[in-house]
Amino acid sequence: MKIVVTGKGGAGKTTISGALARLLARGGHRVVALDCDPSPGLGISLGLGPEATEAAPAVLNSLVALGHTHNDPDPDPEDLLTRFGVDGPDGVRLLVGGKVEQLAGACVCCGSHSTTRKLFSNLPHEGRVVLADLEAGLNDLIWASPKADDIVIALAEPSAKGFEIARRACELAETMGVGQRIVVANRANGADVETLSELTGLAAVAVPxxxxxxxxxxxxxxxxxxxxxxxxxxxxxxxAEQLGLVPALAAAQPERRG
Ligand SMILES: Nc1ncnc2c1ncn2[C@@H]1O[C@H](COP(=O)(O)OP(=O)(O)OP(=O)(O)O)[C@@H](O)[C@H]1O
Ligand SMILES: [Mg+2]
Structure with a gap:
């Protein structure tokens, strides 16, 4: 199963991705959490803490440092997960795509670095959940190119701009043939939820x-x-329950592993 979380800047993508990843892991799934934001922070929302999050290697930066160029064949995404992934709480494995940390060398906006932009679509999902926290806006949604069996979660904070981006995300996902499109009104009241539902034609989920x-x-x-x-x-x-990925009551219980 693959899930992308998309939406306007500041809508709550990283917060909700981190919580959802942890809940799915507690529900018994092997979870890979992909941080697709070049200013990565998903590790913090997953509970790794600021230091471990900062220390987590970014795939693109690591490959560039090793001399990899866009003329080389695309590396195997499974191998990237093994080499550069970091284990977090509840067994969630975090993989950071790229990090802007210098003036040149690892700019993830550049199409030549599509290796990392395509991690989501290239990572096999058998036997696990791959959950991607995307960069703000809709560009990454196109790069991620979710398919019919995937889930797109479009988040909006209550603002006309946020609602419009969520609406376009749902429309794009529909055009891509994505079967499950979920729209979430974050930090929203009842009227916001109604507005977003009307705008997208989907029953918006409310997160207070x-x-x-x-x-x-x-x-x-x-x-x-x-x-x-x-x-x-x-x-x-x-x-998580609505996605059919976690049985009722399993979510939110602390990890119980031997
Ligand atoms: N339901 C909520 N209640 C209270 N605060 C929230 C809620 N959701 C998100 N926030 C806060 O909103 C801020 C933005 O959240 P977050 O970083 O998850 O957004 P984002 O969409 O990932 O942003 P960016 O586009 O920069 O990646 C954070 O300070 C977070 O704590
Ligand atoms: Mg974010």
Whole structure:
């Protein structure tokens, strides 16, 4: 199963991706969390902490440092996951695509680095969930090129601009033939949910504005490690159930592994 999380800048993509990845892992899935943002921060929302997140190698930067150029054959994505992936809480494996950290050398906007931009579409998903937290806007959605069996989650914070980008994300996903398109109104009230549902023609899922989430981010923690029963976490847990990936009640329970 593959899931992409897309939407306008600041809509809550990383926060919700991190929580969803942890919940799916607690529900028994092997989860690969792909950080597709060149300013990566998914590790923090997964609960690795700021230092380990900063230390996580970025695929593109690592390949460039090893002398790889776009003239070389595309590396095997499974091999990239083994070499550059980092294990996080609940067994979620984090893979960071690329990181902007110098003036030249590893610009992930460049099509020549499509290796990393295509990680989502190239990584085999058998026996696991691949969940991609995309860069803001819709460009990465096209690069990720989700297919019929994949899930696209379009997030919007309550603003006309955010709603419009979510609407276009759903439209693009439909054009790509994606079967399951979910629209989420984050930090939204009932009227926002109605507006987004009307605009997209899909029943929007609501995730409430939650001080526990904001507090977790302030402290560099994963919301699930601060309060797994907070209103936003419960809404994300019911989203996981709605996706058919986690049985009711399994979500939000702490890991129990021998
Ligand atoms: N439901 C929520 N309740 C309270 N705060 C939230 C909620 N969702 C997200 N936030 C806060 O909103 C901010 C933006 O969230 P996040 O970084 O997840 O957005 P993003 O879409 O990934 O942003 P970017 O486009 O920069 O990648 C963060 O400070 C986060 O803590
Ligand atoms: Mg983000």
């Amino acid at each position: 504005d939650d001080p526990a989430v904001a507090q977790a981010d302030r402290e560099g923690l994963a919301p699930i490690d601060v309060d797994p029963q907070s209103p936003a976490l419960l809404a994300i847990a019911s989203l």
